[in-house]
Amino acid sequence: MTGFSLPRFIAILTKEFIQLKRDRLTFAMMVGIPIMQLILFGYAINTDPKHMPTVIVLQDDSVFARSVIAGLTNSEYFKIEGRVTSEAEAEAQFAAGKVIFILNIPAHFSRDLVRGDRPRLLLEADASDPVAAGAAASAFPEIVRKAIAHDLKGALGTLAAADPPVDAVAHRRYNPEGLTQFNIVPGLLGVVLTMSMIMMTALSLTRETERGTMENLLAMPVTPLEVMLGKIAPNIGIGLIQTLIVISASRFLFGVPIMGSLALLALGITLFIAAMLAVGYTFSTIAKSQLQAMQMSFFFFLPSIFLSGFAFPFAGMPLWARWLGEIIPLTHMLRILRGIILKGSGLSDLWFDFAALSVFLIAVATVALARYRQTLD
Secondary structure (H helix, E strand, O other), X not given: OOOOOXXXXXXXXXXXXXXXXXXXXXXXXXXXXXXXXXXXXXXXXXXXXXXXXXXXXXXXXXXXXXXXHHHHHHXXXXXXXXXXOOHHHHHHHHHOOOOOXXXXXXXXXXXXXXXXXXXXXXXXXXXXXXXXXXXXXXXXXXXXXXXXXXXXXXXXXXXXXXXXXXXEEEEEEOOOOOOHHHHHHHHHXXXXXXXXXXXXXHOHHHHHHHHOOHHHHHHOOOOHHHHHHHHHHHHHHHHHHHHHXXXXXXXXXXXXXXXXXXXXXXXXXXXXXXXXHHHHHHHHHHOXXXXXXXXXXXXXXXXXXXXXXXXXXXXXXXXXXXXXXXXOXXXXXXXXXXXXXXXXXXXXXXXXXXHHHXXXXXXXXXXXXHHOOOOOO
């Protein structure tokens, strides 16, 4: 056979189209991945987050205080989630990650303002994610100045003409210097575990099939649960070794402090590793080849990165994207990691995220057991 043959080329081309038609999962991934990226980058991702959840510690319900609150709302950077009179109530919401900002309006705020004493307004920002808090915290003094200037008229006009009548201070907590390493490095642990744990187990059953050893596995007197646990258990140790490497590097290379309980951190990480291994094992029961298993892993990995709050601020995403993000295990793992490492949060603050990971693990493991094929057909 010499030279180029058009009939042979057409025959090979036809064969490839037929094979692609039969491999519907691969075709779906080829179409689905770019569509998913367009939707995420076009609608869900926002590098200038607005409507950040904020709680007000209101100890002076005056017209000036109400003007400040209205100014925060109109700026669109802040979304007022509630008003409390106790600092402890606000701290509880802050530690649990329910709000990004606490605005303290002190007692006698209006009296001191009218006297020209420049009362202080303190905005406490959760800077564990510097991008989420940065723009709003920087805009805070100007927002307050404009809001107060609206009420300083007539006899109070001289106050508006002088120095800013209010000392508006933004205090960044958990990461005062706004170091991106404090946010990225702990979160990177969740990303590494997501990618490696899923891929390792996603290939487990498909590798057995392609190597021809699946018949031996099916001939053994073992239950689907025993097979799944046997496939998953060794990889938990690998995941813990990866965890030790990342945590050690974050502490000794990047200076990230560990403020909370190491035991609670280890529990959360182990739970997350098991959940990711269960996802990978589920993919291996669905995929017919190692290529399909890798494609499914990648399809799961993309939204995990973009919708979890690792790459972009979670609170800045639209509501529908945040609802989807709540389904993703990495979202809850990031809250656990950043909460324990940076904030010193306890189980009472993070119970929802632990519960979400547990429910996800049980649900995915149930699907994996139901999908396990005890025959080659």
